[in-house]
Amino acid sequence: MSTGVEAGVLPATAPASVPRRAGLGLGHLRRLALACVLPALLVAVWQVTTAGRPYSLIPPPAEVWAELRDLAIGGVNDDAFSGTLWTHLAASLSRVYGGFALAAAAALPLGLLIGRVPLIRALLDPALQVLRPVPVTAWLPLAMILFGLGPRSAFFLVFLGAFYPILVNTVFGVRSVEPRLFEAAAMLGCTGPAQFVRVVLPAALPSIFTGLRLGLGFAWVVIVVGEMTGVQTGLGAIIMEARQLSRTEIVICGMAVIGVAGFVSDWLVMQLGRRLLAWSPNHG
Amino acid sequence: MADPTIPILDMRAVSKTFTAGGRRTEALREANLTVSRGEFVCLLGASGCGKSTLLRVAAGFEAPTAGQALMWGKPIAGPGPSRGMVFQDYGLFPWLTVRDNIGFGPKARGRPAAEIRDIAERYIALVGLQSFADAYPHQLSGGMKQRVAIARVLANEAEVVLMDEPFGALDAMTRERLQDELLDLWSRTGLTILFVTHAIEEAIFLADRIVMMSPGPGRIETIHPVALPRRRDVSSPAFNDLRRMLAAQLHSHHAPRAAA
Numbered sequence: 001m002s003t004g005v006e007a008g009v010l011p012a013t014a015p016a017s018v019p020r021r022a023g024l025g026l027g028h029l030r031r032l033a034l035a036c037v038l039p040a041l042l043v044a045v046w047q048v049t050t051a052g053r054p055y056s057l058i059p060p061p062a063e064v065w066a067e068l069r070d071l072a073i074g075g076v077n078d079d080a081f082s083g084t085l086w087t088h089l090a091a092s093l094s095r096v097y098g099g100f101a102l103a104a105a106a107a108l109p110l111g112l113l114i115g116r117v118p119l120i121r122a123l124l125d126p127a128l129q130v131l132r133p134v135p136v137t138a139w140l141p142l143a144m145i146l147f148g149l150g151p152r153s154a155f156f157l158v159f160l161g162a163f164y165p166i167l168v169n170t171v172f173g174v175r176s177v178e179p180r181l182f183e184a185a186a187m188l189g190c191t192g193p194a195q196f197v198r199v200v201l202p203a204a205l206p207s208i209f210t211g212l213r214l215g216l217g218f219a220w221v222v223i224v225v226g227e228m229t230g231v232q233t234g235l236g237a238i239i240m241e242a243r244q245l246s247r248t249e250i251v252i253c254g255m256a257v258i259g260v261a262g263f264v265s266d267w268l269v270m271q272l273g274r275r276l277l278a279w280s281p282n283h284g
Numbered sequence: 285m286a287d288p289t290i291p292i293l294d295m296r297a298v299s300k301t302f303t304a305g306g307r308r309t310e311a312l313r314e315a316n317l318t319v320s321r322g323e324f325v326c327l328l329g330a331s332g333c334g335k336s337t338l339l340r341v342a343a344g345f346e347a348p349t350a351g352q353a354l355m356w357g358k359p360i361a362g363p364g365p366s367r368g369m370v371f372q373d374y375g376l377f378p379w380l381t382v383r384d385n386i387g388f389g390p391k392a393r394g395r396p397a398a399e400i401r402d403i404a405e406r407y408i409a410l411v412g413l414q415s416f417a418d419a420y421p422h423q424l425s426g427g428m429k430q431r432v433a434i435a436r437v438l439a440n441e442a443e444v445v446l447m448d449e450p451f452g453a454l455d456a457m458t459r460e461r462l463q464d465e466l467l468d469l470w471s472r473t474g475l476t477i478l479f480v481t482h483a484i485e486e487a488i489f490l491a492d493r494i495v496m497m498s499p500g501p502g503r504i505e506t507i508h509p510v511a512l513p514r515r516r517d518v519s520s521p522a523f524n525d526l527r528r529m530l531a532a533q534l535h536s537h538h539a540p541r542a543a544a
Contacts, residue, residue: 183345184375186363188440190392198392202379279379279420 059249067249068256081238081250089257091233092223095151096265099158099226100219104212107163111170111208116200128167136161136222144229154226154234161222165214173207174200206280209273216269220262235261290357292444292476293319293342297351300337310501311337314351317495317504319444319478324470326491327480328530330537334502335480335495336448342478343369343446355444365389368437370447374429376421382432383408383417389440407435410469427458434466438473447479451486463489467514484530488523489516496530498537506533 043061051060059067070076074083113120114128136157147153177200185191185199201208227236235254242250300312312334319325327335340346341353344363353360355367363369376385384391387404395403408417411431421429430450437445451459467490470477481487487494494508508530512522 180371180373180375181377183363183369184371184377185388185392186345187343187365187367187369188389188392188436189365190388191362194392198388199377202377205379279381279422281422 057248059252064249064252064256068253071250071253081242081247084238085253085257088233088235088238088254089261091151091231091237092227092235092258093261095154095158095226095234096216096219096223099155100162100216102155103159103162103215103219104166106159107166107211107215108170108208111167111211112174112196112200112204114167115171115174115204116196125171132164132168137225140225140229149230151231153229154223154231154236157222157226157229158219161218161226162215165218166208166211169207169211169214170204173204173211176207177203206277206282209269209277213266213269213273216265217262220258220265223258291318292321292356293317293478294354294357295338295342295351296354298338298341298348298353299350300334300341300346301349312341312348313501313503315502315504317507319476321443321476322474324467324477324479324490324492325495326487326493327478327495327497328482328484328487328534329497329502330482330499330534332499332502333497333537334499335482335497337502338497339369339446339448339478339480342444343367345369365393365440366442367444367446368440368442370430370433370437370445370450372449372452374421374426374433376429376432376436378421381418381420382413382424385421385432386436386439388436393440403439407439410438411435411465425458426454427462430454430462431465434469438469438475442475444476444478447477449480449482452481452483459486464515466490471514484527484534485518488512488526488530489518494530496533 046058047061050056050058051062066076068085070078070082071085072083076082110124114125115121139157139160140153143153143156147156181199181203182195185195190198223234224236224239227234228240231237235258239251239254242248242254295315295317297314297316298312299310299314302309302311315334315338317325317338327338329335337346341348342355342360344353344360344367360367369375377388380388383404386407387400390400390403404417408414411434413428413431413435416424416428421432424432433450434445451462454462463486466477469475479487479490488510491510494510496505496508497503498505508526510526512520512526516523
């Protein structure tokens with residue numbers, strides 16, 4: 001048989017790595033600069049409208065920055081909040097990732113089954129779809145009754161927030177697997193439940209990853225609501241407490257930390273996805 | 285395993301009717317066909333003649349509505365590794381490299397990892413894709429994808445290779461090259477091949493026997509043995525005589541429809 005080298009094929013070595021390496025130079029700096037334009041503008045407007053006005057309800061950037069340093073390492077105000085940032089961040093992180101992990105553990109197998117088994121779809125899908133439009137905030141009172149005041153309610157609300165994006169995208173991914181691939185697997189000797197692991201899961205992985213990204217995003221969105229349930233620590237708790245004390249600079253610090261933490265965790269998921277989905281022409 | 289007196293494939297009065305949305309379509313009516321071990325048989329016909337349906341019944345993807353589909357004298361109950369299928373749209377697993385696509389069958393059947401690796405290497409070499417062993421399907425040309433699809437079926441020890449217009453989506457040069465490669469592979473391995481095509485020339489070039497099918501409802505019309513010596517010369521008078529005869533037969537299938 002001939003060597004099989006034909007014209008018009010892409011190089012077989014990971015093609016994505018080439019442009020990425022080239023982008024580390026000028027292109028990388030350019031992207032970073034462009035990304036900073038909008039934040040810089042916002043801070044400028046914030047500075048102009050708040051600085052030097054003693055009765056401004058919104059503290060100027062410099063004051064928030066000082067507060068952030070105090071929250072992180074202390075030594076500025078030396079009050080009850082000084083140096084507590086890491087405790088709160090750790091508490092929120094554990095709830096976000098704990099609730100998210102639980103949501104993924106429940107939504108992934110459920111999504112695979114609903115997508116693939118008609119009986120289970122008929123049994124579960126309608127009820128789940130009716131519950132889906134109910135906002136997480138509406139669950140708050142019920143969560144507090146069911147799980148009491150404290151971290152378990154927060155955990156439950158984060159779970160709810162992350163559950164549906166993962167479920168819906170998993171079901172979608174499973175339903176859009178090309179039927180041909182099941183035929184190919186069957187004629188190669190892979191039938192029945194084995195197809196879940198060997199065909200359904202990998203073929204649905206791009207959608208599942210979209211679901212996981214959205215789910216983790218929602219987990220960060222609902223963490224503030226989740227920590228309104230009377231927990232002592234957490235970024236949501238510190239925001240609620242600072243609000244009651246009119247410490248708006250702490251509220252803004254909490255918002256900024258949530259934003260950065262959510263961004264970093266999304267970036268981590270994307271890196272993982274890029275690695276696992278290197279095969280897909282739309283990812284990697 | 286094989287009793288030489290029993291045909292490897294035996295289709296006995298196979299009929300297939302599809303029902304969709306309350307409408308019944310008779311795709312295949314009472315098709316009779318036996319294929320002996322090592323034979324290269326082409327199913328030739330216009331669209332709607334039931335050639336793909338017959339192939340899918342042999343694969344086990346469709347159960348016959350009436351009649352019997354047998355392999356080595358036993359009813360075909362479903363798809364299985366003994367009958368490998370090569371699809372026109374390849375059906376490769378996009379998340380697996382060439383190596384892992386070829387190793388899919390042995391892995392699904394629980395072979396040890398070292399053996400899977402050896403098998404994959406052997407069949408990668410057989411289809412000449414050594415330098416693309418770690419490439420993903422989307423990085424390959426159509427001809428290379430089809431080589432992988434053939435290799436993965438052979439790596440799984442298929443006795444019968446069922447091919448559904450496998451070269452239909454390829455450009456003419458690649459198609460001719462793959463036809464040559466397939467014949468070479470067939471003559472070296474003693475495979476049995478059932479090959480669906482609507483291209484007369486392809487059927488004459490490849491087949492020991494050509495099964496001419498006609499539409500409305502799909503059925504087997506005639507079976508033509510091809511006695512030309514291999515490798516066949518597509519410009520020889522004998523080749524052209526056969527082509528002309530088959531073309532006339534194929535066009536007669538269209539004529540009544542065009543008049544209607």
